[in-house]
Amino acid sequence: MTRKRIHLAAHFPGVNNTTVWADPRSGSQIDFASFAHLARTAERGKFDFFFLAEGLRLRELKGRIHDLDVVGRPEALTVLSALAAVTERLGLAGTVNATFNEPYELARRLSTLDHLSDGRAAWNVVTTSDAFTGENFRRGGYLDRADRYTRAAEFVRLSRELWDSWQPGAHLADKSRAQFVRPAAIGTVHHEGPHFAVEGEFTLPRSPQGHPVIIQAGDSDEGREFAAATADVIFSRHGTLEDGRAFYADVKSRLARYHREPDQLKIMPAATYALGDTEEEAAENAAAIRRQQVGPQTATAFIEQVWGRDMSAYDPDGPLPDVEPDLSEGVSQGRVPFGDRAAVAAKWRALAEEKKLTIRELVIEVTGRQTFVGTPAGVARQIDEHVQADAADGFILVPHLTPGGLDEFVDRVVPLLQERGAFRADYTGTTLREHLELS
Amino acid sequence: MTLHLAVALDGAGWHPAAWREASARPEAIFSARYWAELVAEAERGLLDFVTIEDSLSLQSTLLDGPDGRADQVRGRFDAVLLAARLAPLTSRIGLVPTATTTHTEPFHVAIGIATLDHVSGGRAGWRPQISARSTEAAHFGRRPFPRLDGSFSIDDEHVRALFAEAADAVEVVRRLWDSWEDDAEIRDLATGRFIDRDKLHYIDFAGRFFSVRGPSITPRSPQGQPVVTALAHARLPYEFAAGGADIVYVTPHSADQARAIVEEVRQLSAELRVFADLVVFLGDDAAERKARLDRLDGAELRSDAAIFTGTPEELAELLLTWRRAGIEGYRLRPGALPYDLEAITRGLTAELRGRGAFRRSYEAMTLRGLLGLPRPASRYAEVS
Incomplete structure (x- = not known):
């Protein structure tokens, strides 16, 4: 062949x-x-x-x-x-x-x-x-x-x-x-x-x-x-x-x-x-790029798209707050929407709790590597x-x-x-x- | 008294039989190299800009619809893309493509010309054009147009509506070009903001033909407002040009007519630059050359613009005479390419320079700069 x-x-x-x-x-x-x-x-x-x-x-x-x-x-x-x-x-x-x-x-x-x-x-x-x-x-x-x-x-x-x-x-x-x-x-x-x-x-x-x-x-x-x-x-x-x-x-x-x-x-x-x-250096570079891609404000913007509400009061370097998503209407226009936002929010919350992630770490974890x-x-x-x-x-x-x-x-x-x-x-x-x- | 010079590029030149001249290269018309050589020649002559003709239907000797003739140049590139292809190969000359307003989206035209301005470093212009042809409307199938026959009139309701639509299109395009202020991009690390969104503006245009929300997707271009030009032969298009263009091309056939047209345009606008269009055949044997081409084509050349045959020296005298009648520049339509273009860039420019009437080197980096037009601030920018 x-x-x-x-x-x-x-x-x-x-x-x-x-x-x-x-x-x-x-x-x-x-x-x-x-x-x-x-x-x-x-x-x-x-x-x-x-x-x-x-x-x-x-x-x-x-x-x-x-x-x-x-x-x-x-x-x-x-x-x-x-x-x-x-x-x-x-x-x-x-x-x-x-x-x-x-x-x-x-x-x-x-x-x-x-x-x-x-x-x-x-x-x-x-x-x-x-x-x-x-x-x-x-x-x-x-x-x-x-x-x-x-x-x-x-x-x-x-x-x-x-x-x-x-x-x-x-x-x-x-x-x-x-x-x-x-x-x-x-x-x-x-x-x-x-x-x-x-x-x-x-x-x-x-x-x-x-x-x-x-x-x-x-x-x-x-x-x-x-x-x-x-x-x-x-x-x-x-x-x-x-x-x-x-x-x-x-x-x-x-x-x-x-x-x-x-x-x-x-x-x-x-x-x-x-x-x-080296493999280690590549992994470090990859992590550094992902931190650049998800700055604190970007992390907040991501969870706002899923939660459908203003999340700017919460520190992106702190834990995910205990608030429910507002499913009444989307906040984002002009990009591919997050399908079932309730399910996405539940999945993200579970992941954050399991791995003890901050908001920003969570967004880094769930968005494209x-x-x-x-x-x-x-x-x-x-x-x-x-x-x-x-x-x-x-x-x-x-x-x-x-x-x-x-x-x-x-x-x-x-x-x-x-x-x-x-x-x-x-x-x-x-x-x-x-x-x-x-x- | 100096003047501005542009050339109008189309096919093998403006005589329908020009492609049959010995020096013509009709086999290369659908190649980038053909156009690159022409625009390089125009730039060597230090001309202000070239225009590129276009339409959304095949050339024809009929008012409406194809004529089936195989003995004339048929087929054209999209003029905006052709201009963009030429931009990296040139560095000073303005590039002014034609784009119709009748069947196109004003949003696409706005970002296309803005992009041409970006890729050329500020040398873009645009010639908006209407199309009243029913056969061209049939290429789009959205609006039935009445068939144009011998009674075509510019005062026709159909034509008036197309000009009204064109005026709205120019307004939308100009607003979109201003919809990003020059300093909208801030890259502010402290707040994580790439842009200051207060410096991006919805244009909220709502008119009889279309509504456009904005803002543009394309940042403000080097010239801010690329140069808008319009060809006009009568009151209605003069009004259109006065309302939205920077330059109007008019078609006087004598110095007296030139003076009268300039006067009429001046009543409509004090700022509009008035250029005259002329079809030119240059050289000692210009009249014979034109007569031979007429015989080849089987008809005497007809044109909306005056047809000049003579030496570069004679043309220089004519241009200066009309200049004194108020014409500020010329868009010359070479009868045959590359012959008459070279006569312009080598012969005519030398004659004009000898009379102190044309530049000896490019004095600006942008087309607005060459034309002495200031770079406008965005209409949305707040004066602080």
């Missing part, structure tokens, strides 16, 4: 508390130099792609803009287009909402990015149904939750029709025959569906990849089915070995229904990391083992610092992955589809 090749992507640090800004090395979240640094670092490390998240409304807590985490992002595709000028091989993936965009315009923007990057564009398709975000847009929060994936599926199908509507070779530029385009090579798209009615001609020739790469990040049953039917890459949350294997087996088993081969859909969980010269902690050799081994054990096809790495958070990984871990023969020593193709071994 041949050894699986690892795929790697670099996630620009986002607007969660996992991005540490209270560190002297933390740079701008908006200057182009920060994006250029991380993208060039990823390209130096021969990564498959660079990834940008999106959020179309600033988060709120207790009716006010959340001020404890990094705030402020660019328009994703605009930055990616600029990055195409300072990179040559790296894939450029942007998250763009299918709810608050129209297919003709977005398909055209993605095709433009694919042309301008010589075949490196990818779209992470997300949908949202919340009226909170909708307040920034013409149509408001009109979409039922149940319609999210039907809209996304129709959106992608229609985009591909538009991308295919100019026949290959339609752009002739033949001066002697006076044919800029081949006559009749530009097809008319007629689409009439539940979500969209689009009729007309597209404004761009088929792009270098034909179809920009489609990424999907939802984890529900519908999300997995949509990915199996439509996506080229899944950005999953299942970074542990056991979870990852179960998810991997489930999603890959769905592909046959759509007459697709297992390797036509790459599964790339999000992953964080902490490195050290690093996926990989160890020496460079140890982390390289773990990543390779996850991939060879079919827990993933690779990882989307999320550094905790902007913009230098990937430097050490590229300098110290990537060469070891290359030595193991598990990761490319150099790019062999020019397009993102080629990097991802997608047909």
Whole structure:
């Protein structure tokens, strides 16, 4: 059996508390130099792609803009287009909402990015149904939750029709025959569906990849089915070995229904990391990063989201107070909610009592720990083992610092992955589809 | 008396047969390199900015709908993304893409142009444009538009509504650009706060066409307010430009017309900068070149703007004459690329410099700076 090749992507640090800004090395979240640094670092490390998240409304807590985490992002595709000028091989993936965009315009923007990057564009398709975000847009929060994936599926199908509507070779530029385009090579798209009615001609020739790469990040049953039917890459949350294997087996088993081969859909969980010269040092670094990620005010904000009430009177370095959660309404807007808050509160309380944790220690305990902690050799081994054990096809790495958070990984871990023969020593193709071994 | 110079980039130039010229490179139009070379040439000429044309439908000789012609340039990139692609390759010249207000989300336009301003270090502008075409509306399927026929009129109720919507879009975009004060990011370790949320503002726009809550997701950009420009040929668009733009491009065909238009615009706004658009074919054989292209295309070139054929020296005289009539700058539409662009950047600029009318080096880092526009404080900032 041949050894699986690892795929790697670099996630620009986002607007969660996992991005540490209270560190002297933390740079701008908006200057182009920060994006250029991380993208060039990823390209130096021969990564498959660079990834940008999106959020179309600033988060709120207790009716006010959340001020404890990094705030402020660019328009994703605009930055990616600029990055195409300072990179040559790296894939450029942007998250763009299918709810608050129209297919003709977005398909055209993605095709433009694919042309301008010589075949490196990818779209992470997300949908949202919340009226909170909708307040920034013409149509408001009109979409039922149940319609999210039907809209996304129709959106992608229609985009591909538009991308295919100019026949290959339609752009002739033949001066002697006076044919800029081949006559009749530009097809008319007629689409009439539940979500969209689009009729007309597209404004761009088929792009270098034909179809920009489609990424999907939802984890529900519908999300997995949509990915199996439509996506080229899944950005999953299942970074542990056991979870990852179960998810991997489930999603890959769905592909046959759509007459697709297992390797036509790459599964790339999000992953964080902490490195050290020894295992002990790595563990200490990991703990230090987590303390930076959960400052005292952030710890209070976390329990307020679960308890649904003002907890600012309680010392975050003291014990969890004996108050019941207020379940009447949520206090948080613009982020994924904590499902059953009563159950979460009970679980957190039990854990705090059992381990004698302060509020801040509790939040550190219950919120994301690093996926990989160890020496460079140890982390390289773990990543390779996850991939060879079919827990993933690779990882989307999320550094905790902007913009230098990937430097050490590229300098110290990537060469070891290359030595193991598990990761490319150099790019062999020019397009993102080629990097991802997608047909 | 100095003047400002911009060029309007589109396809292979503004003559429909320009792509068939010997020096044209129509095979490269859908590559980044093609545009990078053009904008680098414009920057070598020390021009104020380039504009990039766009629309959400295929070019056509018809008022509404595709014409099926294969003998002219068809197809365009999204202009905002193209401008962003060019930003890291240039360092001083302004980048002004067109983006329609008719079918787009003002929120997306606002963050797109703000992002262009961030990636270019303060060189972004925007040309808002309406689209009345029914065939373009059919690309979106949200609103049925009446088919435009020969009786198209700017005073039509349909068109008036599109301008009203465009005015609202510009207002929303400008409010979003101001919705973060410049010093909103504080990174205060003592309180754990990354931003001072009192310096982020809801814009709470509620209008006839859309409502937008805000604030923007994108921090205030280097220019604060990127430069808004509008093409206008009549009273209604003059009013639109006076209401929301920094620069209006007008289309006089003589110095007298230029003077009359400037007077009309001045009644609406004292601040609006008035630029004139001109289609230009330059060189000793300019008239013959244009005539040959007309023959190739099978029709004489028609344009909303005046068409100039002549030497750079003659053009310099014309620009200075109109300058005395109140025109502060020009957006030149090269008849053929790269030929007429190079005649502008090498020939025309030299003629103007010889007359003390054009810059010898870039004097500012931002587009507002080149145009002599101050950087405005956020409208939401409290004066302390």
